[in-house]
Amino acid sequence: MPTVNGASINAASLQNSRLQQNSLNKLASGSNIPRASDAAASLAISTVLQSDTVVLNQNAATAAQGASIGQIADGGLARISDGLMRMKELAAQALGGTQDPASLQAINAEFVQIRDEVSEIANQTTFNGRGLLDNTDSSDFLVGTDVGDTISLDGVDVTGTALGISGLTVDTAANATTAIGAIDNAINQVSNARAEIGATVSRFEVAGENIASQIENVSAANSAIADADIAAQVTSLVTSKVLNEAELAVQAQANKNPQALLKILEG
16 A cells, blocks of 8 residues: 655754744744854844943943042032131121221131141042042043043042142231132132033933933844844744644554545645
8 A cells, every 4th residue: 555755844843843842942932043043143132242241231321320439529519618708708897997806807717717628628538438628539430331431520629738728817908818719719610610521421412312312222232133023933933833743644644544645635
C-alpha cells in the first residue's frame, strides 16, 4: 500500500514549533532580543543605548544637585547682601551729625555685630561639608555622556577679609566715612558673585531639561529595538499554533488513508 512521506510535514512542524518557542521567549521576557543569537547587531546597539540611559539618569541627578548647590550659595549671598545694606544704613546714621555719644555707641555696636555675622554666614554656608562662600575652589559637574560635557561651579570668597570689611567701625565720623566706601565695594562684589552663580544655576536647569529630553529619546530608540511587540508576538504564536495543529491533522489523516490523500493531492 502506498504511503505519504511525512518528512516535509515534520520539517514544517519543527519550524512552527521553533517559531512558537521564540514567540513564547519574547513574551515571557518582554524583550525582542531574549538571546544574543537572535539579533547580535541589535543587541549591541541596545546595550550602548542602555549604557547611555544609565549615564544620563545620573547626569540628571548631577545637574539637579549642581543647581541646588548654586541656590544654597545664592541664599547665603542674599543674606550677606542684606547685612551689608544694613551696615551701610548704620554708617549713614553715624554720619547724620545729630548722634550723641551714647547713640553713636549703640549704632556702632549693631554695626560690628552685623559685620561679624557676614563672615559667619560665609563660613557656615556649606554643602556636604564643603564651604561655598569662603573659598574660590571650583567644582566640575558631568552633565553629558562624554567626559568633556561638564559645568563648572566656581566658589566665591565673601568672608569679611575678602570683602574688605573686617575691622570696620562707625564709632567716629571718619570711620563711618571709610566704612561707607568699603561697604559699597563689598556690595558690588556680592552682586557680581550672585550674578555669576545665578547664571550657572540657569545653565544647570537648562542642562537638566536637555538631559530629560535625551533620556526620553534614547529610551524610545532602545525600546524600538529591544522591547517585544506583544501584539505581533501573540499573533505569531497563534498563527504558528494553528499551522502546527493543521500539519499534525494532515499527517494523521495521511497515515490513516494515504490513498485518499494522494487522490486529493493529484487532483
